Amino acid sequence: MTVQNILLSGIVGSTAYGLAHAGSDVDRLGMFAAPTEELHGLHGPKESYVSKAPDSTLHEAAKWCRLALGGNPTAMELVWLPDDLYEVRTPLGDELIGIRTTFLSARRVRDAYLGYATQQFRKLQNRNDGTPTDVEADAATVARRTAKNARHLKRLCQQGYELYATGELSIRVDDPESYRRFGEQVAADPAAAGPLLREYEEAFTRTRSVLPEQPDDTAAEAWLRRVRRHFYAPGE
Template sequence: MTVTNILLSGIVGSTAYGLAHAGSDVDRLGLFAAPTEELHGLHTPKESHVSTAPDRTLHEAAKWCRLALGGNPTVMELVWLPDELYEVRTPLGDELIGIRGTLPSARRVRDAYLGYATQQFRKLQNRGDGAPAEGTAKRIAKHARHLKRLCTQGHELYATGRLTIRLEDPESYRRFGEEVAADPEAAAPLLHEFEEKFARTRSVLPEQPDETAAEAWLRRVRRHFYTADGTRA
């Protein structure tokens, strides 16, 4: 998969969280700018490119902004990575990192992170029968780790406006995964705990998203890549 005009790209997922183990996939996420000229035609360019071997997802700049403003936990990781996990950084990518604090809003972060955590809970419930096979147990443990991560990271972002990608105590997430693999319902108390934490916490984020900074950044991207032949200005 060849994608031009990549503005920002890095390693995300379990490697970034500190949860990777031998044999774990290395997930990459990034964003690119479609040549501005192509946005004016009858058929708009593809908004996302997804590949395997290596596992990589690239979103067009406008789509990435829409997802981030919607509180999407996966795309939000990209602008909060530790420096050593970035593989592509450009001046426009650094500008986006610079406005990352303007992207989240209280309602959308709460709904997105708790919503994704609840999805993980439903998945592990559906795959657990009290005596899971080895493969099923591994899947349940993985969903449990992600449930806990979504709760803790989402609440941090909601409460402080910051997002720490590298988990402070990865081993506690692994232990939690093993506990839930043995009994999927063991995840319910943690999910309820964080539902109550979100309800009690006064967020530092605005209740509704402010698109001003993202809109201004995206317009700078469009100007930068506007030439007659669709190449970089």
């Protein structure tokens, strides 16, 4: 997959979290700018490129902004990565990192992170009930999938709460072994995930966020307009 005008990209997923193991895939996430001239036609440019082997997702700048303003946890990672995980950085990408907090809002962070964590919890419940997909899988495969979903549930809860309470997002988790132990515990008893999810739901409820109720989309708009000017090359 060849995409031009990449503004920012890096390694995300389990490698970034510090939860990778020997067989883990290396996931990459990035953002690119479509040539501005292409935005004026009847059919707009493609907004996302997704490839496998290696796993890579690239979003067009405007789409990434919409995702981030909505609190999307996966999109948000791109502007909070440790420096050593970035593979492409440009001046416009650095500008975006500089305004990353303006994309945040208390309600959207809470709803997005708890929403994604709840999705992981439902996967655990469905797997425990014997969904058609997993009925045919061997016990070891089901256990691995269950443990992975449990680790993601715990990570989403912890990262979302940190972002909600402090306005900062740590990509690398503290004490990765505690996540692995939690995954093994839930693999043995999926019901063990319920108390952790409820604990964080209550923590969000009782904590006053440092974030505003609405994101500052004027900063995103101004940045996106700078991107459009930079990549404007009118046809002859």
